[in-house]
Amino acid sequence: MTRAGGTRAALLDAALAVFDERTYGDTPVAVVADRAGVSVGTLYRYFPSKEALGNAVYRLWKERLAERIAAARPADASYAATFAAIFHAFVGFAADHPEAFAFLELQQHESYLNVDSRTASASVDGMAVEFVSQGQKAGEIRPGEPNMLVALVYGALVGLVKARRSGLRLTDDDLAAAEAATWALLDIRS
Amino acid sequence: MTRAGGTRAALLDAALAVFDERTYGDTPVAVVADRAGVSVGTLYRYFPSKEALGNAVYRLWKERLAERIAAARPADASYAATFAAIFHAFVGFAADHPEAFAFLELQQHESYLNVDSRTASASVDGMAVEFVSQGQKAGEIRPGEPNMLVALVYGALVGLVKARRSGLRLTDDDLAAAEAATWALLDIRS
Amino acid sequence: MTRAGGTRAALLDAALAVFDERTYGDTPVAVVADRAGVSVGTLYRYFPSKEALGNAVYRLWKERLAERIAAARPADASYAATFAAIFHAFVGFAADHPEAFAFLELQQHESYLNVDSRTASASVDGMAVEFVSQGQKAGEIRPGEPNMLVALVYGALVGLVKARRSGLRLTDDDLAAAEAATWALLDIRS
Amino acid sequence: MTRAGGTRAALLDAALAVFDERTYGDTPVAVVADRAGVSVGTLYRYFPSKEALGNAVYRLWKERLAERIAAARPADASYAATFAAIFHAFVGFAADHPEAFAFLELQQHESYLNVDSRTASASVDGMAVEFVSQGQKAGEIRPGEPNMLVALVYGALVGLVKARRSGLRLTDDDLAAAEAATWALLDIRS
DNA sequence: AATGAATGAGCATTCATTCAT
DNA sequence: GATGAATGAATGCTCATTCAT
Numbered sequence: 176m177t178r179a180g181g182t183r184a185a186l187l188d189a190a191l192a193v194f195d196e197r198t199y200g201d202t203p204v205a206v207v208a209d210r211a212g213v214s215v216g217t218l219y220r221y222f223p224s225k226e227a228l229g230n231a232v233y234r235l236w237k238e239r240l241a242e243r244i245a246a247a248r249p250a251d252a253s254y255a256a257t258f259a260a261i262f263h264a265f266v267g268f269a270a271d272h273p274e275a276f277a278f279l280e281l282q283q284h285e286s287y288l289n290v291d292s293r294t295a296s297a298s299v300d301g302m303a304v305e306f307v308s309q310g311q312k313a314g315e316i317r318p319g320e321p322n323m324l325v326a327l328v329y330g331a332l333v334g335l336v337k338a339r340r341s342g343l344r345l346t347d348d349d350l351a352a353a354e355a356a357t358w359a360l361l362d363i364r365s
Numbered sequence: 366m367t368r369a370g371g372t373r374a375a376l377l378d379a380a381l382a383v384f385d386e387r388t389y390g391d392t393p394v395a396v397v398a399d400r401a402g403v404s405v406g407t408l409y410r411y412f413p414s415k416e417a418l419g420n421a422v423y424r425l426w427k428e429r430l431a432e433r434i435a436a437a438r439p440a441d442a443s444y445a446a447t448f449a450a451i452f453h454a455f456v457g458f459a460a461d462h463p464e465a466f467a468f469l470e471l472q473q474h475e476s477y478l479n480v481d482s483r484t485a486s487a488s489v490d491g492m493a494v495e496f497v498s499q500g501q502k503a504g505e506i507r508p509g510e511p512n513m514l515v516a517l518v519y520g521a522l523v524g525l526v527k528a529r530r531s532g533l534r535l536t537d538d539d540l541a542a543a544e545a546a547t548w549a550l551l552d553i554r555s
Numbered sequence: 556m557t558r559a560g561g562t563r564a565a566l567l568d569a570a571l572a573v574f575d576e577r578t579y580g581d582t583p584v585a586v587v588a589d590r591a592g593v594s595v596g597t598l599y600r601y602f603p604s605k606e607a608l609g610n611a612v613y614r615l616w617k618e619r620l621a622e623r624i625a626a627a628r629p630a631d632a633s634y635a636a637t638f639a640a641i642f643h644a645f646v647g648f649a650a651d652h653p654e655a656f657a658f659l660e661l662q663q664h665e666s667y668l669n670v671d672s673r674t675a676s677a678s679v680d681g682m683a684v685e686f687v688s689q690g691q692k693a694g695e696i697r698p699g700e701p702n703m704l705v706a707l708v709y710g711a712l713v714g715l716v717k718a719r720r721s722g723l724r725l726t727d728d729d730l731a732a733a734e735a736a737t738w739a740l741l742d743i744r745s
Numbered sequence: 746m747t748r749a750g751g752t753r754a755a756l757l758d759a760a761l762a763v764f765d766e767r768t769y770g771d772t773p774v775a776v777v778a779d780r781a782g783v784s785v786g787t788l789y790r791y792f793p794s795k796e797a798l799g800n801a802v803y804r805l806w807k808e809r810l811a812e813r814i815a816a817a818r819p820a821d822a823s824y825a826a827t828f829a830a831i832f833h834a835f836v837g838f839a840a841d842h843p844e845a846f847a848f849l850e851l852q853q854h855e856s857y858l859n860v861d862s863r864t865a866s867a868s869v870d871g872m873a874v875e876f877v878s879q880g881q882k883a884g885e886i887r888p889g890e891p892n893m894l895v896a897l898v899y900g901a902l903v904g905l906v907k908a909r910r911s912g913l914r915l916t917d918d919d920l921a922a923a924e925a926a927t928w929a930l931l932d933i934r935s
Numbered sequence: 936a937a938t939g940a941a942t943g944a945g946c947a948t949t950c951a952t953t954c955a956t
Numbered sequence: 957g958a959t960g961a962a963t964g965a966a967t968g969c970t971c972a973t974t975c976a977t
Contacts, residue, residue: 330524
């Protein structure tokens with residue numbers, strides 16, 4: 176056990192770590208159990224299958240990401256300011272939990288995600304699409320299919336995090352520039 | 366055999382098809398051989414291992430993508446026009462070879478790519494970085510770490526293609542809007 | 556706990572029930588404990604191993620069967636009447652305790668029965684063989700190796716119970732006919 | 746490979762042997778493969794699962810038993826003579842293939858037999874029930890539910906073979922007595 | 936050259952048994 | 957006494973790779 180939260184939390188932590196180092200598909204459950212400091216049998220006491228474990232990890236972190244973004248959104252602010260807040264929440268999440276972000280966005284989960292996990296994922300997307308739609312109505316965000324704009328912005332952010340993961344060192348100024356550039360994707364004035 | 370190019374080409378075709386339908390990691394070599402209409406033994410006559418096959422597919426299509434982008438780049442044109450050309454080449458490649466694009470950009474290859482494959486990948490990136498650097502010197506592309514800007518743009522493009530793959534229908538107007546938005550990521554005037 | 560007899564009896568009851576529904580070999584001890592309403596740990600307080608539990612269940616019911624047959628045997632009666640009494644005891648036992656009879660006679664226990672259980676089993680057989688031998692001496696039962704005749708009769712009865720278990724519906728008249736037929740196996744006049 | 750018939754036949758032979766020595770449920774597939782002199786992987790090339798292997802063995806021998814009984818049945822003969830022929834076929838089969846007979850009749854297969862196997866099993870039963878029904882119409886076999894009479898006779902035969910398996914030595918005279926006794930189960934004159 | 940049978944290490948999962956609380 | 961979390965050996969099955977034909 177590596178955490179106060181007990182065995183289950185230790186398993187979720189260990190699973191995230193090793194799923195990130197290798198990949199969900201390339202990680203034997205024995206490796207997860209080892210990392211968590213428990214036996215395979217114990218892992219199966221907490222999760223009925225490897226898939227269930229993968230879904231639990233996925234959902235846990237998607238929900239944390241969703242919460243962080245939801246919490247970051249200021250009540251009254253311009254769209255540019257709101258975007259900045261959301262952008263920082265997103266990049267901050269990726270900075271604080273790089274393994275979690277990489278696991279969520281850089282791996283393919285199609286083959287095992289269940290409906291709850293997909294719902295959690297859709298919730299993050301939904302918030303983003305809604306944000307864009309409202310910005311368009313307010314005349315602050317460029318016109319166009321909102322899902323497409325979200326895909327572009329989300330993809331850009333994922334690309335950014337992926338590049339950092341590959342070794343790209345970025346200063347705070349760089350990140351500020353990244354924010355400005357990404358906002359330009361949406362800004363009606365660009 | 367499904368191609369004039371012979372058995373090797375048939376295997377590369379089959380591999381791309383099944384690696385896209387499933388995943389490199391989830392695809393038994395027997396499935397590739399079946400799809401190519403040959404036996405496993407024959408597959409191993411052309412490729413010494415599954416990894417070698419995966420690398421060959423990866424490199425083949427990364428190189429085709431690089432060629433298409435290189436060919437698309439106009440000799441003398443504004444940076445905006447050059448960007449438009451590159452954007453179209455990229456999106457056109459994804460439209461013409463959706464399985465290839467998905468295999469290249471939507472899967473994780475870290476665990477098996479060899480140095481040649483990584484070189485081929487870097488060549489696409491290198492062209493993009495060079496384009497951005499020159500644009501910056503010419504005062505047309507916003508300042509900032511060129512690798513970072515490339516990561517943002519490349520990520521946005523990948524996000525766009527991924528969204529289409531997930532079922533998002535886009536009109537030509539939508540794509541024009543996407544191009545404008547993505548160019549705004551770089552445009553010094555944004 | 557489902558019985559006045561306490562935890563041990565509850566475990567024996569539960570074990571018989573689930574060993575019949577599934578099979579001794581296919582039943583995890585946790586299922587037995589659950590059914591008895593106790594924890595696995597408690598099961599192991601009463602029985603040192605799964606084998607010990609299996610043997611206890613086996614012996615318990617073999618002994619009950621032996622007692623019932625012994626009790627049914629009339630003091631003075633013709634062999635035909637004695638046979639009828641034994642037959643009824645046997646069939647009555649199977650009717651009253653179908654799970655017990657099925658567990659005893661329809662499963663394979665060779666892999667785990669200990670010597671006490673085998674002794675209990677032999678006691679039932681012994682009574683039958685002795686009955687046949689005496690009947691032969693009295694000129695009422697057909698000649699032949701008594702163990703063989705017992706095997707035929709016992710097998711016929713097992714076949715009958717097995718058929719009922721498989722869904723064959725029998726009236727009282729049918730059962731009377733079965734008794735007559737089975738007696739014919741032994742009757743020197745047949 | 747232990748047989749001319751090739752790997753598949755060797756696996757069926759090995760499976761019967763070890764399923765008889767232990768039990769279907771208690772036999773790891775690795776033991777079957779070992780006995781057949783092949784690797785586990787090879788076993789799975791011939792049978793998609795352990796269940797499939799179990800069914801194949803079951804069906805193979807049920808069909809052989811059915812064939813032997815069908816072949817033994819004389820065209821024109823009294824019911825007693827026909828019964829004698831069937832009895833001898835049955836006991837002869839058990840004598841010639843004791844492991845097959847034990848596997849078929851002394852184990853529980855309910856948990857894995859598929860519909861084809863059950864059909865094969867029903868074919869043996871069906872022949873017996875038909876024989877009894879016709880004998881009843883001809884006034885040679887005692888009245889009563891034919892399935893019940895078959896269950897008694899079949900059970901008696903199984904009991905006989907089981908006893909021999911347990912070490913009971915029987916002479917030809919004993920077997921003749923067994924036949925007479927078993928026929929008495931059916932004979933209307935008993 | 937082509938085939939496909941054979942191999943065996945590797946993986947997800949189960950379950951009898953133990954023991955700290 | 958009772959509990960149930962923890963253990964880890966065992967099992968069914970897969971699949972990359974080899975090699976005799």
